[in-house]
Amino acid sequence: MTRFFERNITLKIISIVIALILWGMTPSNRDPLRDMSFRDIPIRIENQQKLSENGLMISSEMPDTYCFDIRAKSSMVRYIDKSKIIATVDLSEINKTGEQRVSVQITGLPSNIEIKSLPDIKINVERIVSKTVPVIPKVAEKDSAEFGKRYYEINPRFIEVRGPESLIRTAAYAQISISLGARDKKVDRSLMIELLNEDDEIIDPDFITINPEYCVVTIYPNKTVRIDPQITGEPAEGFVVMGQEVKPGEVSISGDPEVLEAIDSLTTEVLDVQGATGNIVKELKLQQHEDIRLSPGEPSHVQVLVRIERMINRDVNFGEVELRNVPRGLHAKLDELEDDMIITVSGPQSLVDALNPQSLKVYMDLENSSRGERVYPILVDNLPPGLEVTNNEPKQLKVTIE
Numbered sequence: 360m361t362r363f364f365e366r367n368i369t370l371k372i373i374s375i376v377i378a379l380i381l382w383g384m385t386p387s388n389r390d391p392l393r394d395m396s397f398r399d400i401p402i403r404i405e406n407q408q409k410l411s412e413n414g415l416m417i418s419s420e421m422p423d424t425y426c427f428d429i430r431a432k433s434s435m436v437r438y439i440d441k442s443k444i445i446a447t448v449d450l451s452e453i454n455k456t457g458e459q460r461v462s463v464q465i466t467g468l469p470s471n472i473e474i475k476s477l478p479d480i481k482i483n484v485e486r487i488v489s490k491t492v493p494v495i496p497k498v499a500e501k502d503s504a505e506f507g508k509r510y511y512e513i514n515p516r517f518i519e520v521r522g523p524e525s526l527i528r529t530a531a532y533a534q535i536s537i538s539l540g541a542r543d544k545k546v547d548r549s550l551m552i553e554l555l556n557e558d559d560e561i562i563d564p565d566f567i568t569i570n571p572e573y574c575v576v577t578i579y580p581n582k583t584v585r586i587d588p589q590i591t592g593e594p595a596e597g598f599v600v601m602g603q604e605v606k607p608g609e610v611s612i613s614g615d616p617e618v619l620e621a622i623d624s625l626t627t628e629v630l631d632v633q634g635a636t637g638n639i640v641k642e643l644k645l646q647q648h649e650d651i652r653l654s655p656g657e658p659s660h661v662q663v664l665v666r667i668e669r670m671i672n673r674d675v676n677f678g679e680v681e682l683r684n685v686p687r688g689l690h691a692k693l694d695e696l697e698d699d700m701i702i703t704v705s706g707p708q709s710l711v712d713a714l715n716p717q718s719l720k721v722y723m724d725l726e727n728s729s730r731g732e733r734v735y736p737i738l739v740d741n742l743p744p745g746l747e748v749t750n751n752e753p754k755q756l757k758v759t760i761e
Contacts, residue, residue, distance in 0.1 A: 390432045394475065399424040400444050402463075402480075406451035411487070413454055418523035418566050419483035425463055428475040435469055443467035448480060456484050485523035493517055494533045494552065494574055502539040509539075510613030510652040511578040518574070520554055522567035529556040533569070537576060545616060546578035579613035581654050586610060587624045588643060588663045592633030600632065601666040601707050601745075607658070614651035622651065632665055639665045668707040672749065675702045675716045680737065680756065684726035691725055694757040702739055706746035714743060723758065732759045 402425050410416060425446035431439070444467035453459055460479040468474075494513050498506045518533050535550040552569055554562045586605045594600060610625065627643035642660045645653070653659060677700050685691045702721065704714060720740040734755045739748045 390434045392430055393433050393436060394428060394430050395436065395439075396426065396428050397441065397444060398426050400426070400441075400446045400465075402446045402448060405447060405449045410450045410453055410484075414487050415453065415456065415484050416487050416523055416566070417450075417482050418485040418525065419481075421482060422480065425480075427463075427465060427477050429468070429472050430475050431469075431472045435472060438469050439472070440467070453484055456486055458482070459484050485525055487521065488524045488527045489519055489521040490527050490530055491517050491519050492530055492532050492554070494535060496537045496576065497534050498537050498539070502537070505539055505542060506537070506578070508611065508654055508656070509578055509581055510654050511576060514575045514577075515571070518552060519570045520567055521570070526562055526567060530554055530562060531557040535574060535576060537578070539578065543580045543616065545580060546576070549573045549575050579652070580616055580619065581611050581613050582619040582622075583609050583611050584622060585624045586627065586645070586661050588627045588661075589629045590632060590665060591629055592631045592635075594632055594635045594667045597670050598636055598667050599670055599707055601668050601709065603666065604664040606662045606664075610645070610657045610661075611654035612651045612657075613654045614648075618650045622648075627661060627663065630663055630665065632667065635665075635667050636669075638667055668709055670705060671708045671711050672703055672705045673711045673714065675704055675714070675719065676700065677702055677716075677719070677721045679721065681720060681722035682758065683722050683724050686725070686728055686760070689728075689730065690761050691728075692759045692761070693723075694759070696756070697753060699752070700737075701752050702748055703750035704742070704746050705749040710743060710745045714746065718743075723756065725758065725760065728758075728760055730760050732757060734758075 402421070402423060404421070427446075444465065447464045447466065448461050449464070450461065453461070459482050461482060462479055463477055465474060465477065494516055496506075496511070496513065513535070520527060520530050520533070533552045533554055535552055537546075537548075537550070540546055551573055552571075554564065554567060554569060556562055586608055588603060588605055590600070590603065605627075612619070612622070612625070625648075626646045628646065630639070630641055630643060632639055641663055643663050644660050645658075678696065680693060680696065682691045682693060700721075702719065704711060718741055722738055722740060723735040724738060725735065734757050736755045737751050737753065739751070742748065
């Protein structure tokens with residue numbers, strides 16, 4: 360056996376060389392087939408408008424790029440320009456909801472190249488629905504107490520959200536995040552809107568259209584002003600208005616800074632006391648002003664009490680008369696006092712009843728007098744405000760000055 364391989368070695372080598380030459384001359388061996396993979400091929404979506412016209416939309420992530428495999432002869436590979444390859448997805452045939460498989464068409468390859476794998480793309484399709492939700496402000500904890508006292512406006516107060524049914528069904532409200540800044544300054548900002556569900560979780564906005572996407576919030580500064588009730592008319596004869604009480608006596612208002620600076624009080628609607636013979640208590644509405652608003656929590660009505668009392672008379676006896684302003688160097692002597700000397704005091708009943716007769720000072724003023732006997736009028740001092748002396752007996756007394 361060994362001798363067989365040792366004989367004719369030259370002939371054997373020549374045979375092998377000829378075989379190799381013949382194998383290399385075969386066409387398939389000169390231009391072999393190659394497998395290639397293409398990654399990150401951009402996807403172009405067609406007829407998405409058709410999907411919208413059918414009231415449908417894609418509610419799952421759509422890939423931006425696509426991957427596929429080809430088999431081609433080595434000589435053809437150099438003619439492939441990857442930048443010209445596009446993967447196209449046509450949505451025109453989708454007319455129902457749920458998970459759908461859409462085919463991909465590849466363009467930009469030479470015509471005689473075999474595509475080995477062209478996997479479908481899975482998408483989820485849902486009905487398009489819309490919903491109106493309120494816009495609610497979200498305030499930082501450090502500003503929450505102050506914000507609760509200030510009047511604000513949000514424009515618009517309601518927005519429309521549109522998108523896949525599964526998401527829109529969970530939408531509960533829209534939210535804007537607010538910061539106050541200086542207390543005496545007006546805040547006027549355009550803020551982006553976020554959509555939240557009933558669990559106060561932010562809903563992914565990728566598949567949702569919010570209209571509008573921004574809203575304007577205006578927050579006005581505050582000022583505390585007094586309440587001035589408007590009282591008209593006169594009580595019945597023999598009665599008088601003693602005063603008034605307002606509860607609350609002050610309210611907080613909001614408005615532009617220049618408007619607040621010019622106002623110190625709010626008036627009420629008119630309360631007529633004509634012909635009244637007793638106290639009047641009534642709830643009155645505060646007058647509206649075009650450029651100001653009541654701050655949150657402030658009442659739009661106040662309670663007004665008008666105290667009305669009867670006018671009465673009271674006779675007060677007096678026994679001493681003080682001689683005042685006696686000229687220097689002279690001596691004044693009062694003639695004998697009468698037994699029944701009376702001062703009549705008039706005024707509202709509560710004041711008259713509260714009068715302490717001992718507090719009154721009865722006197723005669725002798726200023727610029729001279730020697731001799733003269734009659735001087737009786738005067739009363741230290742009379743409480745709201746009372747008056749309507750009569751006194753006697754009206755005058757005789758004084759001798761020496």
